[in-house]
Amino acid sequence: MSTAPLFQRLALIGFGLIGGSIARAARAQGLAGEIVVTARSPATRARVQELGVVDRVVETSAEAVKDADLVILCIPVGACGPVAVEIAPHLKAGAIVSDVGSVKGMVVREMGPHLPDNVHFIPAHPVAGTEHSGPDSGFAELFINRWCILTPPPDTDPAAVEKLATFWRTIGANVEIMAAEHHDLVLAVTSHLPHLIAYTIVGTADELEDVTQAEVLKFSAGGFRDFTRIAASDPTMWRDIFLANKDAVLEMLGAFQEDLSKLTRAIRRGDGEALFDHFKRTRAIRRGIVDLGQETASPDFGRPLAPLPKKT
Amino acid sequence: MSTAPLFQRLALIGFGLIGGSIARAARAQGLAGEIVVTARSPATRARVQELGVVDRVVETSAEAVKDADLVILCIPVGACGPVAVEIAPHLKAGAIVSDVGSVKGMVVREMGPHLPDNVHFIPAHPVAGTEHSGPDSGFAELFINRWCILTPPPDTDPAAVEKLATFWRTIGANVEIMAAEHHDLVLAVTSHLPHLIAYTIVGTADELEDVTQAEVLKFSAGGFRDFTRIAASDPTMWRDIFLANKDAVLEMLGAFQEDLSKLTRAIRRGDGEALFDHFKRTRAIRRGIVDLGQETASPDFGRPLAPLPKKT
Numbered sequence: 174m175s176t177a178p179l180f181q182r183l184a185l186i187g188f189g190l191i192g193g194s195i196a197r198a199a200r201a202q203g204l205a206g207e208i209v210v211t212a213r214s215p216a217t218r219a220r221v222q223e224l225g226v227v228d229r230v231v232e233t234s235a236e237a238v239k240d241a242d243l244v245i246l247c248i249p250v251g252a253c254g255p256v257a258v259e260i261a262p263h264l265k266a267g268a269i270v271s272d273v274g275s276v277k278g279m280v281v282r283e284m285g286p287h288l289p290d291n292v293h294f295i296p297a298h299p300v301a302g303t304e305h306s307g308p309d310s311g312f313a314e315l316f317i318n319r320w321c322i323l324t325p326p327p328d329t330d331p332a333a334v335e336k337l338a339t340f341w342r343t344i345g346a347n348v349e350i351m352a353a354e355h356h357d358l359v360l361a362v363t364s365h366l367p368h369l370i371a372y373t374i375v376g377t378a379d380e381l382e383d384v385t386q387a388e389v390l391k392f393s394a395g396g397f398r399d400f401t402r403i404a405a406s407d408p409t410m411w412r413d414i415f416l417a418n419k420d421a422v423l424e425m426l427g428a429f430q431e432d433l434s435k436l437t438r439a440i441r442r443g444d445g446e447a448l449f450d451h452f453k454r455t456r457a458i459r460r461g462i463v464d465l466g467q468e469t470a471s472p473d474f475g476r477p478l479a480p481l482p483k484k485t
Numbered sequence: 486m487s488t489a490p491l492f493q494r495l496a497l498i499g500f501g502l503i504g505g506s507i508a509r510a511a512r513a514q515g516l517a518g519e520i521v522v523t524a525r526s527p528a529t530r531a532r533v534q535e536l537g538v539v540d541r542v543v544e545t546s547a548e549a550v551k552d553a554d555l556v557i558l559c560i561p562v563g564a565c566g567p568v569a570v571e572i573a574p575h576l577k578a579g580a581i582v583s584d585v586g587s588v589k590g591m592v593v594r595e596m597g598p599h600l601p602d603n604v605h606f607i608p609a610h611p612v613a614g615t616e617h618s619g620p621d622s623g624f625a626e627l628f629i630n631r632w633c634i635l636t637p638p639p640d641t642d643p644a645a646v647e648k649l650a651t652f653w654r655t656i657g658a659n660v661e662i663m664a665a666e667h668h669d670l671v672l673a674v675t676s677h678l679p680h681l682i683a684y685t686i687v688g689t690a691d692e693l694e695d696v697t698q699a700e701v702l703k704f705s706a707g708g709f710r711d712f713t714r715i716a717a718s719d720p721t722m723w724r725d726i727f728l729a730n731k732d733a734v735l736e737m738l739g740a741f742q743e744d745l746s747k748l749t750r751a752i753r754r755g756d757g758e759a760l761f762d763h764f765k766r767t768r769a770i771r772r773g774i775v776d777l778g779q780e781t782a783s784p785d786f787g788r789p790l791a792p793l794p795k796k797t
Contacts, residue, residue, distance in 0.1 A: 201793055202793060303784035304785070314791065317792070320703060320704055343794065344793065345793055345794055359696050362690050363701055363709040364704070365707075367686060367709045371711075372763060372767055373745045376744055376763055376767055381674060389674060390774050390777050393675050393779050394780075395587070395677075396675065396676045398771075401770055401771035401774055404767040404768070405772075408768065409761065411764050415752045419752055440728070443728055452723050455713070456717045456720065458701075459687075459714065467710060472617045476786050478624075479657070480626070481510065481513055482655065
């Protein structure tokens with residue numbers, strides 16, 4: 174017995190890691206009668222066509238949203254305002270318009286005013302990703318056990334929110350609802366600050382005088398390589414995030430700088446007790462994340478192991 | 486046809502992640518006629534006995550090194566000096582004495598003067614590990630494709646260095662030889678600074694006023710969880726490392742602070758071009774590490790994926 178899909182037509186604007194993963198997951202779960210995709214670059218559109226994981230690829234956002242019941246912008250946050258302007262006249266009455274951006278305040282400010290009153294605007298952020306990008310990088314399992322945060326404006330129709338929540342739950346995500354401003358503060362610490370720090374330290378290591386780049390790469394298993402993963406994330410996406418969430422990021426940076434000064438002082442003074450106390454405390458935090466199902470319990474992230482060499 | 490093991494008797498002082506991995510790997514590869522282990526705590530010694538992966542467990546370091554051809558200290562660097570004093574009178578003539586500490590200058594200074602002239606003192610550092618510790622955490626494959634850095638003092642017998650290098654190669658490691666001082670500078674950037682930064686940011690996230698700890702844990706997949714891995718490393722070991730490699734760590738911290746200030750200024754001024762240029766550059770560094778076989782090419786460190794939920 175087959176049931177009607179949750180949405181008759183799903184339009185995805187953008188087909189990078191997130192857009193491509195939503196498409197694959199929505200298709201696997203039968204969530205849309207038809208999936209229509211557009212992307213800015215002709216090369217991406219051609220590749221999506223070749224991949225064969227969606228029903229139709231069209232040239233413009235205006236064309237993509239036509240008759241769509243759910244429209245999701247899967248593009249860098251800096252591009253959301255202009256796309257809202259472009260699609261607004263072509264949206265179907267009653268459609269849900271959403272996005273996947275890592276900053277929500279700016280998306281609300283830059284998209285909201287352009288959208289017609291007869292659509293449901295529900296900004297969203299799936300807290301999931303890998304360091305890869307582009308149309309080939311997506312996969313259907315990306316959102317499983319991850320959180321998708323919805324930040325509907327206060328007057329949003331609860332039935333539309335619930336329908337979008339059902340969409341995300343069906344592709345494996347947990348759904349949380351919060352205010353856009355609070356989202357931006359939470360993500361500044363759990364995502365934006367870590368990326369900024371990782372981008373910084375990877376750059377620092379690359380420019381030293383006394384240690385060569387070859388040495389940094391060779392001996393990176395001492396901890397450095399962990400940071401290179403998120404520092405390999407999409408540069409356009411991350412430029413936009415830091416510009417869009419400036420205040421919250423600068424606030425978290427201030428707190429980080431205070432703590433770094435404290436630990437630096439402990440090292441300078443040889444205060445082993447202060448160091449030990451700090452290091453002991455942080456261990457419990459990873460256990461908490463593993464217990465919540467947000468991290469693997471396997472050592473070293475479960476990185477694959479090679480077999481021992483043959484005995485000589 | 487069986488050949489004689491490389492060492493008649495291997496003594497391991499300490500049985501945490503590194504000691505336990507050396508024992509398991511050396512046994513798997515048949516590198517020692519007998520493996521003798523000691524550890525400071527009676528609980529660890531009892532557990533090693535239960536595990537059954539070594540030949541003998543003894544109560545003291547003095548007893549462990551008796552008649553050993555290879556002695557490896559697998560303990561925090563701060564404990565190496567006192568143990569050198571303890572074992573010196575009991576070492577076999579011609580034995581190789583080594584360690585696995587993450588700082589080499591201090592180990593040379595604190596162990597070297599106490600050891601007799603008739604042993605070969607060859608400090609070593611396998612650049613490998615996980616966030617786990619204790620006698621159960623070791624595994625035979627830990628050192629495969631990782632680098633083990635040897636820092637023999639200038640007048641060391643090359644045959645002894647080669648013999649120790651063969652030991653490490655046989656358990657899967659690549660071997661590099663360098664001066665202790667240079668090692669400490671290289672590791673300050675590839676290991677010690679990353680750990681300090683990770684310990685800092687994980688502490689920062691835990692103490693915010695506007696974001697709860699529960700939120701930090703829940704939404705950690707945005708990048709934060711990566712940092713919690715190395716911030717879950719053994720506190721005693723890391724306290725000792727920062728105290729022992731203070732100057733090099735402070736130097737690297739200075740370079741990091743300059744770069745962080747530069748990026749912070751770019752965010753404050755809304756300089757998207759500067760951010761983009763930096764973020765683009767760091768991506769290439771991860772590719773270099775993957776190409777060198779020091780990191781998996783799988784997205785997200787190869788973290789395991791769960792299946793999609795059943796369609797409703």
